[in-house]
Amino acid sequence: MLELKKGIDILSAIGGIQNMDGAERIFEEKCDPENLEKLHFIKNEEALLKIANAISLMTPDSVFINTGSEEDLQKIREMSLTKGEEKALAMKAHTIHYDLPQEQARIIDRTYYIVNEGEKTSVLARKILRSDAFQYINTNFKGIGKGKILLVGFFSRGPVGAQAAIPALEITTSTYVMHSANLLYRHVYHQFDDEAERRGIILTNVHSEGPNRPEDLPNARVFMDRSWLTTFSMFCTYAGNTLLLKKGNHRFAVDLATYFRKEEELSEHMFITGLSRSDGRKTYFAGAAPSGCGKTTTAMVGTDFIGDDLAQLWIAEDGTLRAINPECGIFGIVQDVNREGDPYLMKCLREEGTEVIWTNVLIDDHGVPHWVGNGEEPPKKGVNFQGEWVEGKMDETGKPVPLSHPNARCTLLNSAIGNYNESDAEDPKGVEIKVITYSGRDSDTMPPVWVGKNSDHGVVIGASILSAATATEVGAKGVRRQPWANEPFIPGPLADYMNAQFVFFNSPKLKTKPIMAGLNYFLTHGARGGEGKALLGEKRDVKVWLGWLEKLANNELDAVETPIGFIPKYEDLKILFDGIEKEYPKTLYDKQFAFYIDNMLARIDFQEEAYKKEENISPRLFESYQEQRMGLEALKEKYGSIVSVDQIMETA
Ligand code: SPV
Numbered sequence: 259m260l261e262l263k264k265g266i267d268i269l270s271a272i273g274g275i276q277n278m279d280g281a282e283r284i285f286e287e288k289c290d291p292e293n294l295e296k297l298h299f300i301k302n303e304e305a306l307l308k309i310a311n312a313i314s315l316m317t318p319d320s321v322f323i324n325t326g327s328e329e330d331l332q333k334i335r336e337m338s339l340t341k342g343e344e345k346a347l348a349m350k351a352h353t354i355h356y357d358l359p360q361e362q363a364r365i366i367d368r369t370y371y372i373v374n375e376g377e378k379t380s381v382l383a384r385k386i387l388r389s390d391a392f393q394y395i396n397t398n399f400k401g402i403g404k405g406k407i408l409l410v411g412f413f414s415r416g417p418v419g420a421q422a423a424i425p426a427l428e429i430t431t432s433t434y435v436m437h438s439a440n441l442l443y444r445h446v447y448h449q450f451d452d453e454a455e456r457r458g459i460i461l462t463n464v465h466s467e468g469p470n471r472p473e474d475l476p477n478a479r480v481f482m483d484r485s486w487l488t489t490f491s492m493f494c495t496y497a498g499n500t501l502l503l504k505k506g507n508h509r510f511a512v513d514l515a516t517y518f519r520k521e522e523e524l525s526e527h528m529f530i531t532g533l534s535r536s537d538g539r540k541t542y543f544a545g546a547a548p549s550g551c552g553k554t555t556t557a558m559v560g561t562d563f564i565g566d567d568l569a570q571l572w573i574a575e576d577g578t579l580r581a582i583n584p585e586c587g588i589f590g591i592v593q594d595v596n597r598e599g600d601p602y603l604m605k606c607l608r609e610e611g612t613e614v615i616w617t618n619v620l621i622d623d624h625g626v627p628h629w630v631g632n633g634e635e636p637p638k639k640g641v642n643f644q645g646e647w648v649e650g651k652m653d654e655t656g657k658p659v660p661l662s663h664p665n666a667r668c669t670l671l672n673s674a675i676g677n678y679n680e681s682d683a684e685d686p687k688g689v690e691i692k693v694i695t696y697s698g699r700d701s702d703t704m705p706p707v708w709v710g711k712n713s714d715h716g717v718v719i720g721a722s723i724l725s726a727a728t729a730t731e732v733g734a735k736g737v738r739r740q741p742w743a744n745e746p747f748i749p750g751p752l753a754d755y756m757n758a759q760f761v762f763f764n765s766p767k768l769k770t771k772p773i774m775a776g777l778n779y780f781l782t783h784g785a786r787g788g789e790g791k792a793l794l795g796e797k798r799d800v801k802v803w804l805g806w807l808e809k810l811a812n813n814e815l816d817a818v819e820t821p822i823g824f825i826p827k828y829e830d831l832k833i834l835f836d837g838i839e840k841e842y843p844k845t846l847y848d849k850q851f852a853f854y855i856d857n858m859l860a861r862i863d864f865q866e867e868a869y870k871k872e873e874n875i876s877p878r879l880f881e882s883y884q885e886q887r888m889g890l891e892a893l894k895e896k897y898g899s900i901v902s903v904d905q906i907m908e909t910a
């Protein structure tokens with residue numbers, strides 16, 4: 259069990275400021291009159307002490323208070339250009355920021371939870387004892403802000419007043435990090451005191467890039483103090499390592515939901531998007547996918563886009579499942595974003611009118627960004643994440659350097675995106691979620707879409723996500739388990755998190771239960787009797803899978819019952835494919851939905867074995883696996899190891 263405020267508060271212990279007099283003294287020393295006045299508007303003492311101690315710890319030359327006013331936002335844009343963390347591009351309001359070549363993703367080998375003696379964490383996570391973290395921060399972080407301006411911003415993770423929204427401080431010497439926060443999070447400087455009071459907690463994030471040289475990267479650390487809801491990040495710039503309002507605070511939100519709001523809230527690595535029909539019916543989805551597996555793309559398929567990365571879910575008074583996006587912008591992967599698949603994003607990226615921070619893409623001689631898979635003619639040279647680039651450039655190991663890094667991203671406001679439903683996204687009551695999806699990068703086993711038979715089944719779909727490594731983590735390799743696609747962000751034991759999922763989705767308080775589905779866009783021809791790694795599906799098919807789920811959630815069609823859950827009938831998909839003007843031959847359906855029973859059984863064995871190694875995993879998981887296994891074995895006995903949907907229907 260997690261305990262808050264346990265052990266020493268490292269920030270205040272090293273900062274050394276214990277009371278408001280001390281805080282005021284350091285504010286007066288480091289703030290000019292204008293910034294001092296801005297700071298004086300904030301009355302919450304916990305926040306002020308955190309800020310004072312961050313100043314004392316990092317000893318910057320001065321402090322800039324970011325109120326979120328247009329003037330302050332503009333100041334930060336200008337500071338970033340002057341300092342050189344960003345450069346202006348040809349398009350108005352577009353800039354480029356480069357992370358060090360060796361820091362193009364989350365540095366999971368240098369990311370730790372700070373724990374107290376005896377505290378359990380996820381077996382997949384790294385942890386560091388509080389006393390060791392204290393030493394590290396005291397040695398490496400103290401004085402890191404010398405010669406720099408420290409920026410302080412007041413944000414909310416979610417619309418003001420939403421039950422799941424949490425106020426958070428971003429304290430950083432990096433203008434790029436603060437500029438990104440300005441686009442990704444809601445400023446609540448004016449409501450900060452009230453929100454802190456209402457929620458009873460605040461989250462604190464302290465970062466400095468330091469000298470930002472490759473030689474400092476081995477010393478880079480991301481520390482998350484679970485007990486004091488404070489993050490520390492040093493010697494790095496990639497937003498996933500530094501803008502800890504995002505994944506750092508998401509990890510705290512997972513803890514808070516799991517240990518303090520069980521049966522009330524969940525905190526998920528999910529997009530939120532809706533489908534509206536011409537008759538006014540609107541159905542919202544929340545969907546999990548591991549980083550770099552098409553979450554943004556799926557979210558953009560909706561007519562009512564709300565968010566592409568994170569969702570805070572809760573059971574409302576009326577028994578519905580509600581969700582908010584803690585963010586208000588996207589930090590999206592640009593690789594393979596093109597006119598055909600992502601028209602809304604392309605408009606933001608290629609036409610004037612949107613503020614965009616680009617990272618780690620190629621900039622040509624005309625100040626225009628380019629990236630892999632954009633469907634345009636690529637330039638022959640430019641500057642990218644590894645410096646000067648020419649076509650055919652090799653790295654030191656003789657591997658070709660791609661035009662842009664596969665984890666290169668663009669940061670922009672959701673309100674710039676054509677299908678964003680801003681009024682629903684800003685509603686503190688959240689949107690009602692009727693469909694939950696879980697997906698991974700699975701080349702050979704699961705069909706494009708299937709739906710759990712009940713809540714337990716649904717939870718097990720989430721628990722069983724499996725995915726190939728992507729470029730979003732430095733050094734990641736191979737295929738691995740990705741429970742709920744949230745595993746990199748679950749601080750405590752997986753058993754606790756899983757238990758909270760079972761309790762939440764089976765709760766009698768949840769009167770309108772969502773359907774819970776698996777999605778897989780990554781089946782290959784090779785895995786279905788053909789040749790090679792080419793995918794059986796295309797990006798535009800996502801509309802069909804979501805469309806089918808929309809109809810199912812609204813009780814408009816029946817599905818085929820199978821041991822793994824419900825799958826679509828060919829005729830229903832055919833109609834939906836007609837809707838996107840695509841041929842959908844029965845032969846393709848047969849390939850996509852045939853059961854390759856041995857693969858499915860091997861998958862169950864693999865998951866079961868892994869979960870058996872962990873303590874206290876709910877028996878519900880094993881019961882569900884066993885039930886699926888028995889059903890699959892019965893099919894195999896009757897039809898052999900490859901079973902068509904027609905055969906499955908015959909059995910039913
Ligand atoms: C992800 O990798 O899941 C992201 C980007 O959304 S990061 O900020 O690195 O987490």
Ligand code: MN
Nearest residue numbers: 527548549567
């Ligand atoms: Mn993510």
